[in-house]
Amino acid sequence: MISITCPGCRKTYRIPDNELPKDKPVDLLCPACNTVLTIRPGSGTSPSGTPARPLFGPELIEKIVRTSKALPPMPRIIARANEVLSSENAGFREISQVLETDQAIATRVLRIANSAYYGLSVPVTSVQQASALLGFQTLLELITVVSSSRMMGKRLDGYNIEARSMWKHSLSVAVGARALSDTYYPELVNDAFMAGLIHDSGMLLLDSYIVKNQKTFNTLVAQGKTLQDAETEIFGFDHASLGSMYLKNWKLPANLIHAISYHHRPSDSDDDPLACILHISDIMANSAGGPEANLVTDQAALAGIGMEPGDMAPMTEEVEAVVEGIIESMET
Template identity: 40%
Template structure:
């Protein structure tokens, strides 16, 4: 279904099968936050072939949660090249040569890193020819961003049926949040910029775990979303016993992500529960701004709720939001070319 916001006139394509049928719903526009109202109460004449998911004998409760958590081990691990690279960059006694050497045995990631380094985003005109060269002209911190992107691009580019995300959509949204988080950190707490980028890039990794369970139980999700005031996060928690931010926390543990980033990702939808963790607030606000751009958004974005305290805590205004939105769109475009 094509939906147009009456306020900003931006159009969004929402998968029909992901909308709660038989209900009148209202949700905030991902871009301008104006209210979009849809009347889906008309009867569906297409028939109801197949078994009603609400009647299926799905695993539930704690047993389901344990099964989901066990499935974390089935997710491809963070490439050892990325882990070793992060360790080397954290060592003040390391040098460019030691960083370059670890890529000699992982040409796949090395190729991705060089492709990203030569994208229009970095403005080097395709002149970067090696990892060592990249570390010299871009610096270790920027190279760290490139390595994280190179190591996660394939995994985050998969299609996620349950969330209504085509192949590449989650990756595009992840990039948008990463760039937005880095911009926010540079404005308010520059020391967090690199951590903000990494956390932003993998903040939705939990969706990789929950997706098949969401898809299997879509009719249950749909029925839950028909309730007034329900969010997609609420639906995940109610039906699967954990939401995707909790699942991401487990994924980060399996990937050996630093604790500070893991905590921020765990609370990126509920930053007030993070004990004033600035990184959690930054990811939360960056996520909301990224959704306003319309880049790589799924069905859950139409039910996104921003924490009322977040903008004040991070300390940005509407002008900052508009500027960051424009920069995110330009950054994602350039890094993807």
């Protein structure tokens, strides 16, 4: 299958290989705007007889956001649970009805609710019991964890990251961001957890493009460049900007999108505390063996939330222990 984007109107067409001659170029007219599109054998696309210019910067972001299938739309159960939780009359029945629509999720939610992280003294066996003991917000957190594990737990060939390691990193940043906001910005606790889980979703979207530029990417990283600097050099943007552009479709709160966009450069975020929290949590998770290479701590982020650098190591250990516990409870 060949994919061709018309340079005149930006429409993309997909044409089966067997409908094209194998040994000579063919000219087609764009049905929408009549621009001549020349397709050369074996070379993908070449509009109007000139070599196809690789897309860069905002044009490429727009294309990825429009066409990528690497991330699903916002999982329905998260959207529904958010709706129920934001309605004033939400009760046990409403929230358990949401979960009853997906028994597999309900079972996994209960399994994590019983993990050491949530510290329940008695094991819970029903969603109603869990919501009574843990509260609605925590239940939403559990639903989010369960429904995003499959989405974030993917092997990334270009970045060379295993599925389990990607999921563990996402969960570590969520738990770390929650712990940081618990201490420094309690009002951000729920946004911090959700933002942490999906902060690197841009990497999922960009991975197949990294594969196409594998040699250059590997060379830049081997030279000591951070992932985001290597990405910016090749594509004109990094996974943080790309992820936040995509997640606008999820209709998440604007502060959450803003923080994801700046998680590697919180100094440019207008002192946004959530961006600082995500950044510090990301550094902690990567120092414990996470997948992002050559990261540098932005000291302004520590100052931004009033954290002492020496407090990072003990918190990293605590977060690691919690994450191992949650992952274990999800795998058994």
